[in-house]
Amino acid sequence: MPRTPLAVLDLIPRSSGDSISTAVRNTVELAQQAERFGYQRYWFAEHHLNPGVLGASPTVAISLVAASTSTIRLGSAGVQLGHRQPLAVVEEFGLLDAAYPGRLDLGLGRSIGRSKPPTAAEKASDRANVAAAESAFADRLREGPHSADRYTPNGLLIPKQFDVSRLMANSKGKLELLLDLLQQPGAYTPDYETQIDIITGLLAGAHTFEGTPARAFPGEGAAVQLWILGASGGSSATLAGERGLRFAASYHLSPTTVLDAVEAYRAAFRPSPELDAPYISVSADVVVGETDEEAAELAAGYGLWVHSIRTGAGAIPFPSSEEVAAHEWTEDDRELVRDRVATQLVGSPRTVADKLEQLRDATGARELAITTITHRHSDRVRSYRLLAEEWERRGN
Secondary structure (H helix, E strand, C coil): CCCCCEEEEECCECECCCCHHHHHHHHHHHHHHHHHHCCCEEEECCCCCCCCECCCCHHHHHHHHHCCCCCCEEEECCEECCCCCHHHHHHHHHHHHHHCCCCEEEEEECCCCCCCCCCHHHHHHHHHHHHHHHHHHHHHHHHCCCCCCEECCCCCEECCCCCHHHHHHHHHHHHHHHHHHHCCCCCCCCCHHHHHHHHHHHHHCCCEECCEECCCCCCCCCCCEEEEEECCCCHHHHHHHHCCCEEEEECCCCHHHHHHHHHHHHHHCCCCCCCCCCCEEEEEEEEECCCHHHHHHHCCCHHHHHHHHHCCCCCCCECCHHHHHHCCCCHHHHHHHHHHHHCCEEECHHHHHHHHHHHHHHHCCCEEEEECCCCCHHHHHHHHHHHHHHHHHCCC
16 A cells, blocks of 8 residues: 655644744744654645634745755645635745745635625526525535434544534624635635636646736746645535645544545546546544543643634634633533544554544545644644654554
């Protein structure tokens, strides 16, 4: 069996009591250590208005660690195209590629954005379709294949769907604020497929606008790997397959729908100059300790951290064991985070490596992206080291 490389997915987390400067220094050090441990990629996510997650700009984050590393690939997971222009994305990665050639992965995510305001006629014709789609979506959440926990043949847990309607209600105010702060007044977001086509065209030097060639300097000819990010079997997975691009599926963010995502990608895949066969990376939340018991202690703050996100407050600084012990949980709150807590891979190196092999085999992943957050930075670095050593020992 071919090796399954490991990658790091970094949110630039901040722990309670730490400064922003400390969190940034920790990220630079972790990238250096990850390179020594043998991780193939170091990716940065993009998040905003979160006191405990500081990865606001993948391109800036890449530039912070690039000069301190030399071989590990660096990338975005991903650039949020809901408020970004394709030309700016290509030019920024073109600059990075000029300085650090052959090391860049451009991961593209859909994210939120304001659509072009519809005309009165479009509103009238769309109203019935929108109502039907909303009704079908609600039925799927209540009665769909993920209404109860299930396991794949090799034992991978696929938990039941959490209450998406509650999450959306909790997050509505924050999402509206993000749109006001990130998107220019009166601007709208083109459809995702158009944005991807513009980016690929600019990188290849083949994009035209109303018959006029558009050349991105820097950017054109940059040796970046393109990835599409997706959390379900929706249009992102299908688009990645149709374009023959690499696909990053999220078990850590949406464990309920990861199998839908990879199956939709494979079904839609068409060979391209980039790839002759599907290529999938799957992400997982992981904490490794010397023993299962120690790892469980290190991961104790995860549920409270996820709770802060799903209640709409934004990710809090990762809590200490004392803060976790002082928190009073309700059953309703536990249910809100149950799927994420149940699918965090926690334990000794052997325990976690076994679970990662389950994830790889169930999804057919060619790579696994590991995101680890603990309160103490030293425990986080050690978790990555222990996992890398066990993975190498198994010959994965």
